[in-house]
Amino acid sequence: MTSAAYWWSAAGLFLLLVRVLQVFLPGARGLVFSVLGSAVLLVIPFFGHALRYWLAGLTLDVSVPLVALLLAGILERSGVAVVFRAREWRAAWMVGVVAALTLYPSALGLGLPNFDSYTLGWPWLEWRSSLLLFGPVALAAAFLVWRGNRFGWVLVVAAAAFLLAFQESSNFWDYLIDPLYAVVSLVACAALILRRSLRR
């Protein structure tokens, strides 16, 4: 594991723990306790290993959007700053849902013969086909940036992180989405749709 990938993985897990602790510890003071608590939880050994070892064993490598959402959520929950407005959150959930539905079914063996959308994330493998992934992401990023939606820049950072090999994975999909972001997006989108239909 390169040092960049190591620190990316550790930082992702750290932010995840901070955000979970913040559920019980809101506000600026809560942020301080959550940060300290997460740091302690990550290094103290459970059954012979630090928690980081156990979580990394499950390969919880977080994607760039999830890191951005965790950071934004942590700052908002602690009252420090509002980084993402409602439209940024909506864009994040929609990108998450589209990516999840495009990626996971075929990665699990469903879908077309001889086709796995995950292979599109290795541009050197099938360069022309991989434009089916990079093209829509580039268009989505450009559209969101043009509309003044900050989530567009998150997609740009994901591409830059991929270019700089920040994660252990060499597949662009892993910089865009991870299972946790996918599940949260699906739940958030379902809640959004439900809320709108109830309003009608």
Next chain:
Amino acid sequence: MTDHAPTKNPSSLWRLLCAAAAFLVVLAPWWSAREQSGAAFPGFVVPSPLPRDEGAAFFASSEINPDSSERKAHSGTLAELPDGTLVAAWYAGSGEGAYDVTIQMAVRPVDGGWSAPRSIFDRQTVSTSLQRHVHSLGNPLLLADSQGRLGLLFVSISAGKWSGSSMNLSWSHDGGSTWSEPEKLTLNPLANLSALPRNPPSELVGGGWAVPVYEEFLGRFPEILWLRPENTARSASVSRMDDGMSVFQPSVVPLSRDEALAFYRDDSGAGRAFFSRSENRGKSWSGRESTVLPNVDSGVCALRLPDGRLLSAVNDSTDRKRENLRLALSPDDGKSWRYIATLAEERGEDFSYPFMILGRDGRVRMVYSARHNRVVFAEFNMAWIDAQAAAGWEVRP
């Protein structure tokens, strides 16, 4: 979620420039990969003619780990170094997925016998290298390139059993005496779970490997793991060989630079091994077709002989028992088969997971699991195969 953060209203031109910049940055990694893409499917290395042993009929067989005290020794793999030295590896421990499983290795010099097996990886050393919890190890696969470099793919299990495994790659530059720290390959987006190697790899033109692998998380299906010439974890990628979840554990047999056959272990209940064909260097594969070879959820391995016939090793059984292991020969690229020999047969025992390679001297060499905790090595030549074929019997559908 709030929508009341203060916002400025930048000019349309500025927003357009930012959007264009965003578009270009996201496309940059795609554009930068265009030169590497030409070598994505370079084709299979197939020596022409294939080496051939013209000597008298020869067959020999022996256990590589006769003194093993482990309850389980399984999933043997074999590779030949440029000087003819053979290297075998397998996993052994108290059971599949157990804490004490280690990857073991033995070496046989050209004019000698097998060395005593030694452990080359255990879960603690792999856990330290990978910076994560590792519960157990399994499924080693050796790769020996023409420069004498020896690679080892194996899985580490962090949770559950095989479906919770991920693949790792290590290299040795001294014939297996020392190994580099293993690197984890990321081959699956769902927490990188469940990719496993099993059958012999194929060397690619210009370096690199096509390694038949399979997934078994929510369903089993076959894939090819592509290792580019730099052969690092970050150079790895996979492509699908078959739709659905009916077959897995592919055994790839290159026929030429462009063409290859693949034989599969059945997971559909059909009771037969399946095969498919690629005519574009492994990039895509035809729809699977049933062979006449029996296969009830057991490993199958095939290779091409110097005269063009195909040799396969299978369990001839109508149930899940693996009480025998037979060799079968096909003169027509897998359409029809004749059994030529029974390598092992004993009621209540288990003989499985054959792994065959064609040596540089033209002899076929193989390893297989026997009686749950033994790894058997067998070698034979074309004359022996021909003699056996004369007394062979038809494999009936």
